[in-house]
Amino acid sequence: MTTHALTVDAEVRDLRAADHLLHTLAAELDLPEGTFGCTHLIRGDRPRVALSLAVPSRPLLSTVQERLAARAHQVAPGTPDAMGRAVIYPGVTALTGTLTVADVLDRSAITRVTVLGSPAQPAPDTPLMTQDHVRPHWHDGELVLTAMPAVGGTLVPFEVPEPTPCCADH
Known part of the structure; x- marks a missing residue:
């Protein structure tokens, strides 16, 4: 940074x-x-x-x-x-819709995508459904997006745009 x-x-x-x-x-x-x-x-x-x-x-x-x-x-x-x-961050406005991991890295300041619970990097052609809400974190000087597996071999950002509040059903 x-x-x-x-x-x-x-x-x-x-x-x-x-x-x-x-x-x-x-x-x-x-x-x-x-x-x-x-x-x-x-x-x-x-x-x-x-x-x-x-x-x-x-x-x-x-x-x-x-x-x-x-x-x-x-x-x-x-x-x-x-x-x-x-x-x-640079490129955030280009991260809309569904993009490949390679597109995310090419179009923005994000330098790496990780998948929660997986030691391996996702393949560059893996689709990422951005939900128009991409919030990477700084980690060791790199802007890293953490993603989660989703339906059909796609990924979604770990942070969702409209999170359910804790204890919403109480």
Whole structure:
């Protein structure tokens, strides 16, 4: 991940709200291609979801930091951790519908696809049903998408767009 990064702590409590805020900030700040926007789970006394923005240049980082501070967002240099969940990243808008694993790797900043419970990499021609919701994670400096097996030899991203809340039937 680029070193031109900052953390925004907006006291967001859930991932869906954090995703929405990242998209809102990216639009309002008119962030360029090459920007990464990630969520980070913060544990401890005040559990919450922090945001990080990584931009292509130091001058842009300074501008973004000033504009966020002017909006009363709590901003700090760097990222909270190296394990961010990417929401905004190069190529994310091209990851719609069903694509092959090779297409996902060619069209986006994702560098690897893994399959939950499998030590082997999926074949490049394996179909991946994106559900228009692809949230890879940073792992050892790589943007990695974790997928799960689905019907008919396809894969789906591990994170689903509309998760069922825990204990929904209680």
